[in-house]
Amino acid sequence: MMRALAFAARSLFRQPGRTALGILGIAAVGALLFDMLLLSRGLVVSFRDLLDQIGFDVRVTATDSPLPGGVRLERASEAAAAIAGLPGIAEVVAMRTATGEVMRPDRKTAGAGLTGIDPGIRRPWTIISGADLDAATDPPALVVNQALMDFLGMPFGARVSVRVTCSANRESPVAAPFTLVGVAQFPFDDEAQITGVMTRTAMRRACGEQADDADMLMVASSGGTTAAVRAIRTARPDLVTVTNEQIVARVQTQGFTYFRQISAVLSTITLLFGFLLITVLLTVSVNQRLAEIAALRALGFSARRAAIDVLAQGAMLVAIGGLLALPLGYGLSLWLDQILKAMPGIPAAMHFFVFEPRALVTHAALLVVTALLASAYPMWLVARLPIATTLRNEVVG
Amino acid sequence: MKAPLIDAQSLSKVFPMGGGPVYALRDISVQIAAGEYLTIRGPSGCGKSTLLHILGCVDTPSSGSLRFDGREVGTLPDAARSELRLKSIGFVFQRFFLLPMLTAAENVDVPQAEAGVSKADRKARTAELLDYVGLAHRADHRPSQLSGGEAQRVAIARALANRPRLLLADEPTGELDRANGEHIAALLDRVQADGTTVVVVTHDAALAERAARRLVMRDGCIEREESGR
Numbered sequence: 001m002m003r004a005l006a007f008a009a010r011s012l013f014r015q016p017g018r019t020a021l022g023i024l025g026i027a028a029v030g031a032l033l034f035d036m037l038l039l040s041r042g043l044v045v046s047f048r049d050l051l052d053q054i055g056f057d058v059r060v061t062a063t064d065s066p067l068p069g070g071v072r073l074e075r076a077s078e079a080a081a082a083i084a085g086l087p088g089i090a091e092v093v094a095m096r097t098a099t100g101e102v103m104r105p106d107r108k109t110a111g112a113g114l115t116g117i118d119p120g121i122r123r124p125w126t127i128i129s130g131a132d133l134d135a136a137t138d139p140p141a142l143v144v145n146q147a148l149m150d151f152l153g154m155p156f157g158a159r160v161s162v163r164v165t166c167s168a169n170r171e172s173p174v175a176a177p178f179t180l181v182g183v184a185q186f187p188f189d190d191e192a193q194i195t196g197v198m199t200r201t202a203m204r205r206a207c208g209e210q211a212d213d214a215d216m217l218m219v220a221s222s223g224g225t226t227a228a229v230r231a232i233r234t235a236r237p238d239l240v241t242v243t244n245e246q247i248v249a250r251v252q253t254q255g256f257t258y259f260r261q262i263s264a265v266l267s268t269i270t271l272l273f274g275f276l277l278i279t280v281l282l283t284v285s286v287n288q289r290l291a292e293i294a295a296l297r298a299l300g301f302s303a304r305r306a307a308i309d310v311l312a313q314g315a316m317l318v319a320i321g322g323l324l325a326l327p328l329g330y331g332l333s334l335w336l337d338q339i340l341k342a343m344p345g346i347p348a349a350m351h352f353f354v355f356e357p358r359a360l361v362t363h364a365a366l367l368v369v370t371a372l373l374a375s376a377y378p379m380w381l382v383a384r385l386p387i388a389t390t391l392r393n394e395v396v397g
Numbered sequence: 398m399k400a401p402l403i404d405a406q407s408l409s410k411v412f413p414m415g416g417g418p419v420y421a422l423r424d425i426s427v428q429i430a431a432g433e434y435l436t437i438r439g440p441s442g443c444g445k446s447t448l449l450h451i452l453g454c455v456d457t458p459s460s461g462s463l464r465f466d467g468r469e470v471g472t473l474p475d476a477a478r479s480e481l482r483l484k485s486i487g488f489v490f491q492r493f494f495l496l497p498m499l500t501a502a503e504n505v506d507v508p509q510a511e512a513g514v515s516k517a518d519r520k521a522r523t524a525e526l527l528d529y530v531g532l533a534h535r536a537d538h539r540p541s542q543l544s545g546g547e548a549q550r551v552a553i554a555r556a557l558a559n560r561p562r563l564l565l566a567d568e569p570t571g572e573l574d575r576a577n578g579e580h581i582a583a584l585l586d587r588v589q590a591d592g593t594t595v596v597v598v599t600h601d602a603a604l605a606e607r608a609a610r611r612l613v614m615r616d617g618c619i620e621r622e623e624s625g626r
Contacts, residue, residue, distance in 0.1 A: 295494030300483020388456035
């Protein structure tokens with residue numbers, strides 16, 4: 001095999017210019033293919049990472065809706081306490097969401113997405129400056145993201161007026177005062193999003209509501225997600241549990257299908273181009289060397305050996321081009337990721353192109369299959385070469 | 398009586414063409430003894446190269462039988478004929494067909510490597526052959542750095558690499574000037590004198606006359622056979 005490869009290498013690099021162009025072509029095709037493979041699962045992997053990063057693996061809602069804003073769960077504190085007491089549960093946090101207006105001292109306002117949460121050990125945000133939520137702060141504490149902090153331009157400890165809209169048909173009567181305590185990074189925020197978080201009690205008061213309800217309970221399991229879900233369903237069959245896996249699966253079949261389809265179509269086209277490129281390169285090379293191949297056959301090279309030589313050339317082209325494709329594709333994916341992330345509504349921490357070892361394996365496997373298929377025709381030409389006729393034509397020609 | 402190395406009986410070769418079949422060989426029978434030197438000449442298109450290709454197992458006859466060293470080879474599958482050519486038959490072509498990306502020594506090495514000869518044995522045999530054809534000093538030169546005569550001598554060394562019993566040469570001096578042609582003719586004499594059976598197809602009457610036995614072909618048939626120098 002090594003001899004065949006060495007012989008193929010000498011044959012291949014006798015035309016260094018053409019071979020270099022061929023390798024560059026395969027590298028370009030391979031880079032696109034690599035990017036399409038990263039894109040095909042990038043959002044899903046990135047989304048799952050973000051969910052896992054939050055630290056809660058089960059969501060409990062009143063209805064079958066994984067996202068906030070559906071029918072609210074009533075007597076949320078009671079439900080949270082009951083679930084927290086179940087075996088295999090580490091922590092339960094009740095959460096509700098609202099929209100609102102945050103007002104600066106100069107009376108300029110900004111629309112904001114607001115979250116009301118019962119502060120626990122785990123927080124679905126990361127404090128980057130200042131302090132975290134504290135139920136004892138008076139007026140109630142408000143933690144904001146950097147975009148809201150930039151808008152406010154106020155120091156920590158300053159009073160901020162927030163008008164909270166708790167439901168679509170009801171607005172809070174007046175703006176409520178809050179104490180600006182910290183700046184946090186929220187994993188699902190996009191670049192322009194304005195976000196603030198307060199305690200659920202503070203939100204309820206700002207809304208002028210009495211009901212102890214929440215959009216969901218966020219549950220962190222300690223004995224495995226499956227066991228936690230089983231325990232919750234047994235204790236509260238009236239509630240709906242959704243695991244991170246289920247959310248990812250749901251989003252995968254709904255929101256991200258578009259990217260998977262684009263990836264599949266572009267991968268197929270890319271592979272087709274790769275196939276044609278390798279076939280043309282090898283066929284041209286074989287046609288230029290017909291007499292030489294016929295002479296080798298006359299000297300005793302078997303048809304199989306001559307065909308293996310062509311296959312080895314194809315394999316080398318693809319191996320070198322495929323290796324070059326990896327850094328090229330990775331660089332290209334960083335650039336494309338920046339472009340796609342500029343779309344509105346995309347969380348800043350999410351990525352369209354995410355590297356996974358399986359992408360590398362699939363990339364290599366697809367290139368190998370392409371090389372095999374693309375080499376088939378020139379291999380067939382060589383194996384079926386009529387030796388005597390070719391030698392005769394060469395002399396007559 | 399000792400069996401001939403080559404025993405061809407009633408060989409015919411027909412090429413189906415658009416305007417009707419072309420008969421390249423018509424009922425040719427020839428026997429070639431081991432160690433013999435045979436030349437075949439005749440006008441262009443008389444079928445001499447076709448006969449050489451069939452004798453060398455690179456082509457198959459449309460009818461007739463071909464025995465090599467007593468074994469029927471006309472109907473062997475392609476892989477077995479390749480094996481036979483690799484180990485028992487050497488080819489020399491008019492246009493040399495040396496591999497341009499390899500040196501003279503590497504060109505001689507290729508058939509030996511293909512035959513599975515060990516590296517040490519290949520190296521020794523290659524050096525021996527290049528010395529035999531007078532090109533030991535050109536071992537590391539590429540074909541593009543060799544003259545036509547030198548390239549053909551390397552091609553002869555390559556053809557002899559696996560110690561074939563039969564050396565076939567198709568117009569070996571066709572691309573060479575007189576001096577180089579004479580050099581190649583002398584080398585073929587020497588190959589035959591050293592025990593290898595040599596069959597040469599040529600237009601060159603002077604080269605043809607060097608063989609003890611000469612076939613003259615016309616229209617796919619052996620017109621006459623001559624012997625004696």
